[in-house]
Amino acid sequence: MDSARPKRKTTVNVNYKEKSELDLVQEQEREANVIKKAAKKPEPSKPETPTKLAGKNKSQDKSQYVPVDEVVPINFQPKCDQEFNVLLDLKGAKVENNVLTLKDGTRIKKGDFIYMICEPPGEPYYIARIKGFARKEKDDATKSAKNYNFEVCWFYRPRDLNRKSPDARLLFASLHMDECPISSFRGFVTVKHRAEIEDLDAYRMIPHSFYFEKLYDRYMVKMYDVLPTIKLTNLPPNYYKALTKRYEYIFVEVGRGQDLLSDPKNCEKCMQWAASSDSIQCLRCQKIYHLLCVDPPITNKPKRGFAWFCAACNKELEEELSEKRGHMLHSGLPSQIAASIKDEDSDASEDVSSSQTPMEVESRSESIQTNETELPNGKLARYEELAIAFLEADKNLSFEKRRELEEWPYRYLGMHAKLEDALDLQDRPYPRAASRLGTKHQFTGIVDWYGHPVVYYDDSDYPKARSRKKKYQKEDYVAD
Ligand SMILES: [Zn+2]
Ligand SMILES: [Zn+2]
Incomplete structure (x- = not known):
């Protein structure tokens, strides 16, 4: 696994060889037997020590007292009837069209949410979404799973971001990608957006179910609101169709999503959607x-x-x-x-x-000083034109096929992105920040040095009304 992922703090000595499922079951049975024996033969002579169960035992007869701490290991957990560790048998497994098929017919495909063994083992599993499968040897065209790695897109747990949250089911989406060996797979999970869950408390009761509503970007060091594209309402019709066809989610600056979720805003005059x-x-x-x-x-x-x-x-x-x-x-x-x-x-x-x-x-x-005498101009906005062109070029692909082609399920559509960016197949989905070019961030108060007059360049390539105005004034001054 890539070392760029933040490591979790641990104080225990780590054994990287996980115990297999069978060993765990046997151990738990052994532990259960020990408890049974201890319950049958209580040791009344032993002096009572404060234990976790002391409060419960106080009212009971002393002869029934079991020194629980001595026989039950501190990390004892009852036997889990559901299989938790799923170790893959990769013998004869094949990877084809972003689908890994095991010999027993199990399919693991792009878009699945999975547990991955964490580094070091013994901590909660990492949770990821499969982005695809990458060949280890680029020239080797064999379909054997041994030649492939997972390409995964991580979900962070609050602890990964040094955040404290009492909700163990809360995750944060990310655009953090890694290549991981297929053997680090540990099972399937369900990850849903908060808006897709009706009853959160009931959802939390289902094993291996997690939810997210924010995305953390480690380069911006910033949290973003994630919105399912299907729930967006304040968008022009063709653009909405094209956007939902490409992306499952968009993310925007925190609090900026309300505008996209409000009722569609149309111009009073031309009745077209108005950004x-x-x-x-x-x-x-x-x-x-x-x-x-x-x-x-x-x-x-x-x-x-x-x-x-x-x-x-x-x-x-x-x-x-x-x-x-x-x-x-x-x-x-x-x-x-x-x-x-x-x-x-x-x-x-x-x-x-x-x-x-x-x-x-x-x-x-x-x-x-405005009046409404002008006829509405029949021209469509650029994002609508692009959306119609995109849908036309894409009409042979089904909804699922189109999304499968996309590298990422998320895309930035916040205050520094244009609507049409989301329809550009070359555009990257990463978040953007405001430009740092201009008089606000660059020093412009340069004074003349003897024999070296300040020379200004024509900035007509960067049409920004305010900065141009200032510079023209300075040119006049220099000319004087
Ligand atoms: Zn008015
Ligand atoms: Zn209008």
Whole structure:
């Protein structure tokens, strides 16, 4: 097993040869016999010592007392009627099309959840999902299982992440992959997403059943919310179909999933689905419009804390105001009226930031002067176009076959991913972080040194309104 996986702390001397099932059973029978004998022949002469069962024994006759600690080993467990350790007999086993078939007909396939012996043995088994089978010798085309390793995708237990959880059935998904020998297989488990379980308490009672609802990424050192794609509602129809066909789960930043699980949001004007990144909501009537469906189109979404009103509401607001304050104000600019309303409305004015840069004020007054005369543009959004193309190219593959082709069951679709990324077959499923390029993270206040004027490069390849503005100002300064 790869040494990159965090090792569990252990103080015992480790014997890497596990006892076989038979040995365990025999040992347990021996232990049971010892207890029976001890129960038949109590030793009344022995002085009573405090034991775990002391409380129970106090009220009973002293002659029935059994010094349990002396005959029952401290790690005694009652005999388990279910087979727990499943050691595979790999003689004559074959691997074909991501399915391992044993001689007795048992099939272990891609997508199965399994126990793997942990390192060191004696600790709880590792739990993994089979991602596939990898050849040990790349050139050797034999199908014998001896030539193959498991490719597994781990689930972490809370203890692996140094988290304390009283719930022994809780797991965390991961994008952590390893190649492991097939012989470290120890049995099948059930792993479900929390949303797929109706009664969690009943589910916990079933042996070998685990659940997860979060994904831990060890490179981001961050937890993500995992959502089953089938449960997502706030997505355009074709995109939803394509996404569910490819992935079983998506993961997003913690708390960001609510938007995807809410009722589908459609533009009032063109009735098409509206992503929150390219749409705007009226503060008054709560209706949603695409930025490009309002007239004139809005190029930049107003900053957080800035209210926007649709044309109808804007008109009503003006009328209300003129009634309140007489007709003197009617000639005022709509932006001023809106601002004064907001000042009166204490709830709404709380989230308005006190400092306003000229650019923000500009975008605000611009966004308020809108009316709905423009015809809806019939063009589909890019993610819908891509989704239709994907479904068309993929129509010969069934749902199961498509998902089997996918390397990972999870995919990142959080705030730093575009919707269309999930339809790109070349795109990787890993989480992303915000870009660290730009004036916020790079130093720009370079001063001239004697005889070495500061030279600026054309950054038109990186169209970002604010940084360009600043740099042009500096160019002017240098030219002076
Ligand atoms: Zn629209
Ligand atoms: Zn409105």
